[in-house]
Amino acid sequence: MRSKFYILMVLALALSTLYACANTNSIIRKHPEALAGLTACSECHESTLGAMNHQATDFYKRHGSFSGANPQVCAACHQQSFCSDCHSHKEGIKPSEKFFIDAPERNLPHRGDYLTQHRIDGRVNPVACAKCHGRQNNERCKTCHR
């Protein structure tokens, strides 16, 4: 018991020291300029921030890697409502309908007749479906998939 206490104390001391020595500036809570549309982060930023160019053809594919590695950067421009538009717990309207005016060039999923297409996409790559519907937003699946 006593040895565990000492281990905890040493860990707490080490973490406190590491924290005190970090002295990094936090990523800003809110981007200083209001941005609209698909933002080209590389126009102003270099390094990994510049790599998050929203106009890049592969940004949609890679945005999960960016947010998983540094969610605070995403939070400077996006509230969680932005994530919830697609990665929702429950949702009534598919994103391509809800944001019909905002940006037709955006990679919004499920455009057109998705009732038929989901059978094809689901067989081609069910992993892509499961990322949003595996454990969330899947109550309507039960209508047919009992």
Add this chain to the structure above:
Amino acid sequence: MISHHKKSAWSYFNFTRILGAVAAASSLLATPLMAADNSSTGYYSLSGESDTVFRMRTNIEKNNIYPIYEYLHFDLTKTLKDGSSASFYLGGWGRADLADKSTDKYTDGDLQYGYLSYRAAKNNVVINLGRQFVTEGVATERLDGVYLHSDFAGGFGAAVYAGKPVITEPNFKGGNVVYGTRISQSDSQYYTVGLSALKSERENNSRYREEEGLDLWFHPLDQIDMTGRSTYNSITGGWMEHAYALSVIPLDQLRISADFSHVNYYDYFFNMTASSFSFADKLIDPNEKLTTAGVALSYLPIKNLTVIADYKLYNYEIARKAEYFGGKVTYTLPQSFAVGIGLHRMEGKADHLRYTEYRAYASKQIGRANVYVDFINLEYNKRINGVKNSYAVTGAAGYQFNKTLLLGASMEYSRNPEFDSELRGLLKITYAFDTRLGEGGRKNEK
């Protein structure tokens, strides 16, 4: 058996209970933020958006339905003079069907997120408490709980989270508690390497999910960027997924993107909550392994004009392979004009994986108005329900009355294997606000 009336009442009760809980949580959690004296310690900002959406459509049973939705989200933030901030975020939606009240689903709603957040000016310290969406390595989870993050010396960073998972369980029970961590080491200029783990348990403390992952982000040059992740399932003892993507920009006008992934279905689809993703329903073969490899070339011959060619190979261990390839040309003037045409072909060995996809869209800003038209057509090699072409045409228009108020409407006509002729309408009113209460009570509103 419960009558429709009783079900409806119960559903209405749930809906009002959610709204009531949201309102109560808002007032309760916002009070400490409002209590402090802002003239000496910083300023408050309150921003939010309301989206009211009215839809007109026919459901699969050929009944007309007219659901109305209200999406609401806002944040109240107090920014302190040292740069740190305390915020309360809230977002959710409610729906009621104005025409069909015959089922217990004619009203619904959801609290998407609602949490208190503290962000320090130094060391990227973040403390979140409440319903939130956590993305840290292997975790892409919504939970009712706590999230902590901090930087440490030597480029290290750590995040921990724990709570009750917010999931839907239409067919199978999920975990009762979820917790995890991610430790990273990075140089913001060049790279980030992360190790993460997630564990979820059922009510009886039995193992539900145990996932570990390695994530990488390399940016050795401005022209080269690579991200990727490998995820391991400790319960099944196998790799769930390897997914890596590379971008190379050899010229200012040319971008080459490549991606590779490998998924073991048994390890990946272990313990999902919907039968459509379960092995029992036989839609997912646990012995299947999928490997994908893709490449895309994006070229800008002149400013705002983009020409894209892409190819993706889907190779299965059991099913027969498929290839998806095509191209797209877009011309975009930001906030003014956009037009694009695309043509893609899915060429698989199975009949259902042979189709051609066409898309054309255009949008134009005219003063305060915005008009938009979109056409999508899928031409199947083998007819589905006797239909060779499945197409949808959407026309939409919006009008920005001022910085806070936008009114939009859309109409979609489609013909597809499920509907000989389907017409859908949608009206949307967006009201956004952003108010700042500065030192001395100065108020700015946009």
